[in-house]
Amino acid sequence: MSIVYMALSADFFHSGHLKIIKKGQALGELIVGVLTDKAVASYKRAPVLSYDQRKEVAENIKGVSQVIPQHSFSYIENLESLKPDYVIHGDDWKIGFGCKIREEVIKTLDKWGGELVELPYTPGLSSSYIAEDLRQKGINAVNRQESLRHLLDIKPVLRMLEVHNGLTGLIAEKTKVDNDNGLLEFDGMWESSLTDSVSKGKPDNASVDMSSRVSTIEQILEVTTKPIIVDADNGGLNEHFKFTVRTLERLGVSAIIIEDKIGAKRNSLFGTEASQQQDSCENFCEKIRVGKNAQVSPAMMLIARVESLILKKGMDDALARAKQYAGAGADGIMIHSCEKTPDEILEFCAKFRVFSKDIPLVVVPTSYNIVTEAELSQAGINIVIYANHMLRSAYPAMVQTAESILKHGRAHEVSDLCLPIKDILNLIPVS
Ligand code: SPV
Numbered sequence: 001m002s003i004v005y006m007a008l009s010a011d012f013f014h015s016g017h018l019k020i021i022k023k024g025q026a027l028g029e030l031i032v033g034v035l036t037d038k039a040v041a042s043y044k045r046a047p048v049l050s051y052d053q054r055k056e057v058a059e060n061i062k063g064v065s066q067v068i069p070q071h072s073f074s075y076i077e078n079l080e081s082l083k084p085d086y087v088i089h090g091d092d093w094k095i096g097f098g099c100k101i102r103e104e105v106i107k108t109l110d111k112w113g114g115e116l117v118e119l120p121y122t123p124g125l126s127s128s129y130i131a132e133d134l135r136q137k138g139i140n141a142v143n144r145q146e147s148l149r150h151l152l153d154i155k156p157v158l159r160m161l162e163v164h165n166g167l168t169g170l171i172a173e174k175t176k177v178d179n180d181n182g183l184l185e186f187d188g189m190w191e192s193s194l195t196d197s198v199s200k201g202k203p204d205n206a207s208v209d210m211s212s213r214v215s216t217i218e219q220i221l222e223v224t225t226k227p228i229i230v231d232a233d234n235g236g237l238n239e240h241f242k243f244t245v246r247t248l249e250r251l252g253v254s255a256i257i258i259e260d261k262i263g264a265k266r267n268s269l270f271g272t273e274a275s276q277q278q279d280s281c282e283n284f285c286e287k288i289r290v291g292k293n294a295q296v297s298p299a300m301m302l303i304a305r306v307e308s309l310i311l312k313k314g315m316d317d318a319l320a321r322a323k324q325y326a327g328a329g330a331d332g333i334m335i336h337s338c339e340k341t342p343d344e345i346l347e348f349c350a351k352f353r354v355f356s357k358d359i360p361l362v363v364v365p366t367s368y369n370i371v372t373e374a375e376l377s378q379a380g381i382n383i384v385i386y387a388n389h390m391l392r393s394a395y396p397a398m399v400q401t402a403e404s405i406l407k408h409g410r411a412h413e414v415s416d417l418c419l420p421i422k423d424i425l426n427l428i429p430v431s
């Protein structure tokens with residue numbers, strides 16, 4: 001009997017899949033490769049169901065004789081071991097990032113005279129559309145909270161985009177780029193103290209209080225489903241911090257980052273230009289313990305931010321603190337730098353990874369933006385935060401528009417800078 005191979009994420013089934021399964025069964029013994037969580041996350045958004053759940057569904061479909069894991073987006077490993085007579089797939093992968101995989105499949109099958117059978121794609125039927133529909137229905141607090149830990153388990157590096165209101169939340173939620181590496185999107189959001197403050201016309205010195213920050217966070221949560229990491233400055237007094245933790249946990253925030261500074265708050269990117277004082281290691285460890293003890297469930301992550309490199313206290317101080325903070329219960333370490341090159345960050349990561357292979361490392365490459373996510377991932381970094389780029393890119397465009405209107409005494413000249421009226425009216429659908 002001929003062997004037929006088909007790969008599936010098996011997160012959602014529709015009649016298009018069933019047509020392919022029927023055809024595969026007619027051709028011979030149908031073996032289904034279910035993509036592992038890591039394989040799915042390597043080229044599109046993480047699956048809704050776990051690998052075990054998806055495997056169980058696939059195993060119970062009529063016509064499927066065997067289910068095996070497919071560990072990457074590439075078919076090669078399973079094809080080489082099964083040497084199937086046929087691979088069966090919808091013809092939709094002729095365009096977009098799937099076409100590279102398709103070519104690889106054809107070339108591999110050629111080695112033993114196997115054949116690729118393609119069925120016409122059923123327009124409008126796509127598991128990605130179904131997943132999108134489901135996500136538009138929303139997400140509950142617990143699922144959102146847990147989704148960050150799940151993503152950290154299945155993706156080597158996560159990218160987070162700064163958000164400061166509902167609209168920037170939607171940009172982080174929906175922006176996608178289809179390239180050779182798959183369908184790229186942001187994994188989650190960073191609610192920045194800098195851009196939350198500046199968008200309210202206030203400095204980043206804690207003059208926007210926690211109630212106002214929470215109200216902004218709620219606006220963002222209302223229109224998004226991705227995990228959110230909240231920049232909680234230094235967390236405030238321990239007596240207040242435990243309430244902040246509870247509030248953010250209840251909302252479904254996935255992680256809080258607190259920095260080891262005390263006194264009048266100044267943004268880290270001032271470096272030593274502004275007078276900034278670091279907390280003692282003992283006090284900050286105590287704050288971490290207070291925060292972790294305040295949580296109702298362990299799901300939300302509390303990440304400790306080390307400011308030693310910003311304050312020029314040296315690499316040894318940064319490493320010693322990071323180790324102590326991890327020992328006090330921090331679920332991750334953010335190491336910050338305002339240097340123009342990533343050298344000190346890369347050195348920190350190499351040294352910290354000798355101490356711990358697993359504790360998530362977070363970086364904010366604002367000043368050293370030359371470095372790529374791939375290089376940071378290679379250095380053992382798990383979360384890359386683009387901390388202020390939505391606001392920084394919007395501001396010059398708004399000022400340019402305001403100046404042009406003043407200069408010309410009319411708005412005609414700014415037409416090309418602006419989204420057409422029809423597009424802004426339809427940007428947010430009514431339902
Ligand atoms: C923020 O975005 O508010 C941050 C990161 O804390 S930084 O501005 O680099 O300090």
Ligand code: MG
Pocket residue numbers: 192193194204231233
């Ligand atoms: Mg901040």
